[in-house]
Amino acid sequence: MRRILLVAASLALLAGPAAAVNPDEQLADPALEARAHKISKDLRCVVCQNQSIDDSDAALARDLRIILRERITAGDTDEQAVGFIVQRYGSFVQLKPPLRADTIALWFGPLAVLLLGALGAFAYMRARAPQRAAALTADEEAEAARLLKTDGAD
Amino acid sequence: MKRFLFLAPIVAFVAVLVAFFAGLGRDPSTLPSVYLGKPLPAFAAPPLRPGDIGLTNEDLDRGEPVLLNAFASWCGPCRYEHPVFLKLRREGVAIHGLNWKDRPEDGQRWLAERGDPYIRLGSDPTGRTGIELGVAGVPETFVIDKRGRVRYRHVGAVTPEVWDQKIGPLMAKLRAES
CATH class of the missing domain: 1.20.5 (Single alpha-helices involved in coiled-coils or other helix-helix interfaces)
Known part of the structure; x- marks a missing residue:
């Protein structure tokens, strides 16, 4: 039983943070796909809130990834594509707050x-x-000079 | 005065502690709608009921406060709020529905089996209409005032408690507004 648990635990550790983007969502144009990928990494999934829509397997995240790619294909700039999502779900979805x-x-x-x-x-x-010592008075100065003079004889 | 200055960091620490502790109790999934205080954007959802006319944003601006409920047959909490809406509808509360990310036949079966509380009802199998409205999941319920503006969005089931404590009083207030 323990061994099975150990094996199961080590197998679970092997599961890396694989991107959730499915091949059928990706754009044919690698430049556009790279832009979409970069934008979606900075957009929060509103279903599982500490994941980006790029990481999330939620159905809504998939929808938003597809919408993002549609916007970019239609000629939106990165800002316009992000703005489209922010307009509907609020600034909360921006993982890097403006x-x-x-x-x-x-x-x-x-x-x-x-x-x-x-x-x-x-x-x-x-x-x-x-505290810094207070300065000597004139009398003290003279006394000090006298003493130094006597000492300095040898 | 100066003698107590050493207390300042402790006081600051306690203040931060209190602020964080208060924040712990807040549910981050219940975000306010971006349309709060504004009308929902233009949309038109096709009908779910055969021979019906569907749901558009204009149905939400008819001079009376209304509820707009997004639901789906695959959604667990929707089962809990469905009887509440049936009861409210009998009591004369205006409720419109959006069948979100659901196959039309599943949505139709849901209503046939459980009853239909909706005045206007739109079908949204792709979820695109819901996304226009900022719907993040089901169930979600918008409370809309006489002038068609969103005044509150409830995330999660409208249980009898939620109605009694939050949405019911709000609807009464909206009805009293001019």
Whole structure:
């Protein structure tokens, strides 16, 4: 029983992340197919949300891959083809979110946190730095000079 | 003031923790429709019932709030919401249907076996009409106001609880709107 489980587990590990694109979906023109493939890798499947439509086996992902290829064959630019899907399913399907007013926190939030941390660390280290000795008064200067002079005799 | 500055990172951490914990409970599959507050785009689905006239976007703009339900015979949760729609239809709620990614004969058998709650009904065997509307799966139900605008999209079955707590009150509110 254990051996069967082990074999089954190792076989499961062999299953690589094969692309879900079926041969019958692919375009004859390799340049167009390459473009469609590239675009579909950046579009989220709305059924299984952490997969792109390029990876997903969901029926809807297949439909969207075919629609994407239809658009590209019809002469759409990459942006227009992506726009067609975004118009229907929302910006959520873009695995690389565009820079917009409502995505600023997404793009620059981590940087802001890093800067805040750096600011905190800087303030902390400055507060801990040893105090610099106050400058000597004129009398002390003279005393020091006298002592140095005496010592410097030899 | 300065003495308590050391608390700042802890307070920030707790705030982030609370935000993330609240986010855990949210279901990412129930995204708002991109058509929220807007009318659905123009579409025309052929009839499913023999001799019928099908469903177009104009059926959704008749001066009364309506429901548009996308369903399929192969869809499990659709079985749970079907009796709810039959009951609502008897109570006078306007419901239109779209038979999404389903073979017409399967859709017809579904209605023959379980009853037909739909006023207008479109057939969409390829799923292309549903994709125009941003349908990601079945069941999905759009709540449309008197002026034909989408006001809510429910992803998943409309159970009696969903109707009582969410869609029913919303429909009552939409009926009261001018």
